[in-house]
Amino acid sequence: MKINCLLALALSASSLAAQDAVIRVDAGKVENKITPYLYGACMEDVNHEIYGGLYDQKIFGESFEEPVSMDNFIGFTRCEGVWKLQDGQLSVQAHSGAKLVYDDTQLSDGTVGVDLKFTNGTSSSNNAGLLLRVGEYGGGADNFDGYEVSLFADGKRLLLGKHLHNWQELKTTPVDVDPTQWNRMEVKLDGDELVILLNDCEVLRFEDRDTGLRNGKVAFRNWGADVSYRSLTIGSNTPVKLLTKATPQVSGMWDAFADLTAAAVYKQIADKPFHGRYAQQIEYLAGTGKVGIANRSLNRWGISVRQGEKKTGSLYLKGKAEVRVALQSVDGEKEYAVQCIRTNAGDWKKYTFELTPDKTDENARLAIYLEEKGRIQVDMVTLMNGADRQFCGLPLRNDIGQAMVDQGLRFLRYGGTMVNAPEYRFKKMIGDRAERPPYKGHWYTYSTNGFGIEDFLHFCEKAGFMPAYAVNVEESAQDMADMIEYLNGSVDTKWGKKRAENGHPEPYGLKYLEIGNEEVIWGDIEADYQHYIDRFNDIYEAVHAKDPEVQFIHSAWWRPESPNMEKVFKALDGKAAYWDYHPWTDDLGSHVNIDRELTDMKAKFLKWNPKTSMRCAIFEENGNLHNVQRAIVHATVQNVVRRHGDFILTTCAANALQPYLQNDNGWDQGQIFFTPGQVWGMPTFYAQQMSSAHHHPLRLWSETVGELDMTATTNEARDEVILHVVNTSSEVRETQVSLSGFIPKGNMEIYTLSGELNDENLPDTPTRILPKATWKQAPGSDFTYSFPGYSYTIVVLKK
Numbered sequence: 001m002k003i004n005c006l007l008a009l010a011l012s013a014s015s016l017a018a019q020d021a022v023i024r025v026d027a028g029k030v031e032n033k034i035t036p037y038l039y040g041a042c043m044e045d046v047n048h049e050i051y052g053g054l055y056d057q058k059i060f061g062e063s064f065e066e067p068v069s070m071d072n073f074i075g076f077t078r079c080e081g082v083w084k085l086q087d088g089q090l091s092v093q094a095h096s097g098a099k100l101v102y103d104d105t106q107l108s109d110g111t112v113g114v115d116l117k118f119t120n121g122t123s124s125s126n127n128a129g130l131l132l133r134v135g136e137y138g139g140g141a142d143n144f145d146g147y148e149v150s151l152f153a154d155g156k157r158l159l160l161g162k163h164l165h166n167w168q169e170l171k172t173t174p175v176d177v178d179p180t181q182w183n184r185m186e187v188k189l190d191g192d193e194l195v196i197l198l199n200d201c202e203v204l205r206f207e208d209r210d211t212g213l214r215n216g217k218v219a220f221r222n223w224g225a226d227v228s229y230r231s232l233t234i235g236s237n238t239p240v241k242l243l244t245k246a247t248p249q250v251s252g253m254w255d256a257f258a259d260l261t262a263a264a265v266y267k268q269i270a271d272k273p274f275h276g277r278y279a280q281q282i283e284y285l286a287g288t289g290k291v292g293i294a295n296r297s298l299n300r301w302g303i304s305v306r307q308g309e310k311k312t313g314s315l316y317l318k319g320k321a322e323v324r325v326a327l328q329s330v331d332g333e334k335e336y337a338v339q340c341i342r343t344n345a346g347d348w349k350k351y352t353f354e355l356t357p358d359k360t361d362e363n364a365r366l367a368i369y370l371e372e373k374g375r376i377q378v379d380m381v382t383l384m385n386g387a388d389r390q391f392c393g394l395p396l397r398n399d400i401g402q403a404m405v406d407q408g409l410r411f412l413r414y415g416g417t418m419v420n421a422p423e424y425r426f427k428k429m430i431g432d433r434a435e436r437p438p439y440k441g442h443w444y445t446y447s448t449n450g451f452g453i454e455d456f457l458h459f460c461e462k463a464g465f466m467p468a469y470a471v472n473v474e475e476s477a478q479d480m481a482d483m484i485e486y487l488n489g490s491v492d493t494k495w496g497k498k499r500a501e502n503g504h505p506e507p508y509g510l511k512y513l514e515i516g517n518e519e520v521i522w523g524d525i526e527a528d529y530q531h532y533i534d535r536f537n538d539i540y541e542a543v544h545a546k547d548p549e550v551q552f553i554h555s556a557w558w559r560p561e562s563p564n565m566e567k568v569f570k571a572l573d574g575k576a577a578y579w580d581y582h583p584w585t586d587d588l589g590s591h592v593n594i595d596r597e598l599t600d601m602k603a604k605f606l607k608w609n610p611k612t613s614m615r616c617a618i619f620e621e622n623g624n625l626h627n628v629q630r631a632i633v634h635a636t637v638q639n640v641v642r643r644h645g646d647f648i649l650t651t652c653a654a655n656a657l658q659p660y661l662q663n664d665n666g667w668d669q670g671q672i673f674f675t676p677g678q679v680w681g682m683p684t685f686y687a688q689q690m691s692s693a694h695h696h697p698l699r700l701w702s703e704t705v706g707e708l709d710m711t712a713t714t715n716e717a718r719d720e721v722i723l724h725v726v727n728t729s730s731e732v733r734e735t736q737v738s739l740s741g742f743i744p745k746g747n748m749e750i751y752t753l754s755g756e757l758n759d760e761n762l763p764d765t766p767t768r769i770l771p772k773a774t775w776k777q778a779p780g781s782d783f784t785y786s787f788p789g790y791s792y793t794i795v796v797l798k799k
Contacts, residue, residue: 021706061253097141259289292369408692
């Protein structure tokens with residue numbers, strides 16, 4: 001008998017050793033409930049997710065707020081920034097990523113050199129320099145491919161980085177120069193190797209074997225610094241001469257055009273515009289032909305028009321003339337639809353139009369023009385799809401809104417650094433869109449209030465998402481009291497009546513409200529934490545008095561080792577229902593650290609108050625990836641949240657949306673990508689879709705042996721068990737699965753998302769990475785399954 005037992009044990013050990021991993025599940029033991037809001041996303045207008053994306057407004061620069069372009073440099077393309085040429089010196093004002101791209105030379109190998117000096121401040125965080133092998137460029141800090149070589153404004157560091165519509169630091173080296181004097185920077189490119197010289201001394205050498213950057217243009221670039229350049233050379237010390245020509249005085253997102261025989265004057269008018277600070281004036285002086293302005297939507301990426309699909313719009317005009325509004329090809333040579341508007345208004349008057357194109361063009365423009373002498377002023381121009389291509393009757397792109405629904409989202413947070421802008425205020429976001437003032441945004445200076453908090457709530461209402469949004473922490477208590485009355489109050493209240501007058505009689509029933517965003521992220525400063533506590537309490541008291549059902553999320557930046565955490569907790573405990581936590585989720589092992597921090601957070605809460613009801617909300621899973629790696633990490637984070645049960649309200653992957661090749665601000669992590677006429681999901685989209693479609697409310701006891709991350713869930717009827725299995729390694733993991741208390745029957749459903757870590761979906765291959773479904777006869781409660789490398793797999797077992 002003893003020998004038989006030893007033999008059985010030996011055989012069991014031998015069997016386990018033959019497997020890469022083991023999964024054990026006890027279907028009779030429920031560990032905790034799982035939040036129904038596990039499937040969340042964070043949306044903010046960081047990379048034109050909204051203005052230029054979900055919001056259906058096709059006109060970018062609708063109210064002519066962008067300043068008139070400065071000097072037009074012959075042979076160069078200006079991508080943002082104020083650039084000037086004087087006495088052979090090129091200068092640019094401080095800007096977050098302005099570029100001036102030299103179009104006349106394509107550089108593969110060779111030497112590029114320039115003199116530069118900083119002219120106003122020597123901050124260690126600002127820099128300027130050159131871009132090399134530049135391609136696919138446009139407005140926006142990271143909206144290009146290419147190498148960056150920059151000197152910091154304190155003269156103490158030089159960096160080499162790579163942009164592939166994102167940002168990757170390759171190497172930074174210490175230097176010691178006087179940044180207020182001319183310094184000669186030279187870069188030698190030879191295949192994969194870059195050698196950088198500063199004042200004739202080699203300071204950095206780097207070989208980039210994973211480049212892909214073989215050829216491209218040369219550009220100037222600054223980051224937060226006033227800087228001057230001179231003596232640009234390309235190749236064998238060949239100087240590049242800078243020349244300028246006068247440009248029409250047209251707001252920066254618009255282009256002026258005139259036929260060769262027509263003479264015109266354009267002015268940006270500050271005297272009594274209809275909307276914002278400026279309007280645009282067009283005056284036809286003499287000649288024949290057309291004179292006007294054109295808009296090509298977000299960063300001039302074009303307007304998608306389809307044959308027979310109507311677009312509607314409006315504009316405000318002042319003056320006497322026959323004005324034509326038309327959809328045209330990018331060069332104006334082809335006209336797809338046109339409408340004539342006769343105006344004779346001494347003051348601003350609104351005109352509407354409908355345009356149904358007779359051709360399809362994915363890179364069209366909207367033109368506003370005159371064909372005879374006259375002068376007009378134009379302001380607040382809108383162009384949108386017809387109602388049949390909008391989401392549920394709202395001024396939103398139907399294809400983007402529907403994609404978010406198809407993703408399976410159940411929770412949507414609207415917030416982020418955009419709410420920290422001083423001019424971000426609720427009362428500026430309601431009422432007639434044409435009368436909502438523009439504001440100076442954090443991510444885009446000339447932001448629109450065309451899509452605001454109420455529009456977000458209306459979208460969530462139609463889409464079926466649980467909404468939460470953040471407000472600026474400096475909003476007044478009275479304005480916040482009015483806000484909650486507007487959103488949740490009856491029509492018998494002052495502000496509830498205003499909501500009804502604005503088209504929404506029923507209260508929105510807002511449940512979750514966040515005060516601020518990432519407050520005190522800038523440093524562990526007790527006085528700043530105290531200021532946040534004071535602001536939170538003021539807003540809380542005002543809102544809570546109006547609607548005690550609203551639950552509050554506070555946004556003080558979480559620093560586990562700081563004594564300020566206990567201070568914030570004790571000040572807000574009993575008022576804030578959740579503490580907002582923003583982890584970094586690019587690395588394959590991110591979930592281990594997140595699990596540790598959440599466990600520590602919960603323990604601290606209970607230590608500070610054993611009876612506390614405060615919990616955590618993950619309102620931003622942040623990173624800089626949107627590939628298979630990010631999808632796998634997101635799946636592991638969801639497993640972490642399942643294990644923590646009702647301590648977590650939601651986990652929201654950021655960012656919900658991203659326009660393709662229009663990454664202005666470095667956050668390269670969209671789940672749904674789009675162009676003017678196309679929408680597609682990235683791998684993270686499908687990971688979210690898979691998990692949402694297989695939600696069960698109860699987590700079962702389980703354990704794994706080996707390199708797999710796994711949770712097991714079941715439904716209330718206990719007739720189904722679902723395994724969420726993530727393989728974060730490159731190797732296939734042959735796994736022994738053992739279930740107790742559950743014998744599966746029929747078919748076993750298996751859904752797998754896998755690929756190489758860098759795999760992503762692109763416009764020409766939008767379905768390259770998709771989940772694959774298979775069905776197998778259920779093998780009983782013990783079976784072996786091989787989980788692919790770098791994969792997220794859902795196994796559905798039914799009784």
